[in-house]
Amino acid sequence: MKVVFAEAPSTYTRDMSIEKSVFPEGTEFAVAVYDEHSENNDRFYEDIADADVIINGYIYFGKKELDALKRCRVISFQSTGYNEVDMAYATEKGIGVVSIEDYCTQETAENAIALMLCLQRGLRIYDRSVQVDKEWIYDKAPGLKRIEGQVMGIVGLGRIGRSVAKKAHGLDMRVIAYDPFVPAETAEAIGVELVDMDTILAESDVISVHMNLTEENYHFFDREKFAKCARQPIIINEGRGAMIDEDALAWALDEGLVRGAGLDMLESEFPDLTKCRLMGRENVIITPHSGFFSDTSMYMLCRYSADNALYYYNREYDKVKALRNGVRN
Secondary structure, X not given: OEEEEEEOOXXXXXXXXXXXXXXXXXXXXXXXXXXXXXXXXXXXXXXXXXXXXXXXXXXXEOHHHHHHOOOOOEEXXXXXXXXXXXXXXXXXXXXXXXXXXXXXHHHHHHHHHHHHHHHHOOHHHHHHHHHOOOOOOXXXXXXXXXXXXXXXXXXXXXXXXXXXXXXXXXXXXXXXXXXXXXXXXXXXOOOOEEOOHHHHHHXXXXXXXXXXXXXXXXOOEOHHHHHOOOOOOEEEEOOOXXXXXXXXXXHHHHHOOOOEEEEOXXXXXXXXXXHOOOOOOOOEEEOOOOOOOOHHHHXXXXXXXXXXXXXXXXXXXXXXXXXXXXXXX
């Protein structure tokens, strides 16, 4: 068996010992590096050609990449999301797509709340004022609002969205949510009112995004939706970056339709920060898709993705945490 780790230039030197410990003695390991900013990734295609298993974080496997796989049986994602693959074509080629489920719910929900609190309380402005400018000015961040009584609008009420709702309730916020796939009684059981998207935009003081990325919700937050924001909300994104049109968000911030944004990812998983219009703003916090990160979650991420791959390879399909395309080869 040959296991190939599909990595970006910024991740290919990471410690892979946890994943490797799962596989039996004699397994061959390799790393294939894909640089989305390079015009030549020929070496990547050579390195994945004879893989039996691909362990993948955020490298996109489209038709060209899938065609380069000569004998691969499974692509195992190191994430709950699995949008970085042409699912229909992988299914057509008989390649299983698996991903993990609950490994970082707490960390991601905590990060969403942390981003919100930092923006709500002006902490970034105060910290820089004290530590950089050597000032001691209590009203350096004007326009702060009491969080108690504000409305948290959650878009995507899955595991993470529900955890965010619980934490928002702890801050005495009213919580509403948009999720067409969740029954009203499920939301009501946790004290959340399900509403339509227009209500989210009209009533929310904070909009926290926790959807999986699909073709249907690419650039879900565009100029039209931001123009409907009635309460100058803070936008928090712990979903996938491409659900927010960055140019539209920059416009909304410039127009005062949105009062701040806490983004744990951008449209690209490996962005060119020199070209990002959201950089350098006092009311925007950007973190490098680190909301999931802790020692605990990293162990679970590495272990579960390797377990998934090996279970699938051994045809123990009932043990796979999430077989996303139903292929059993």
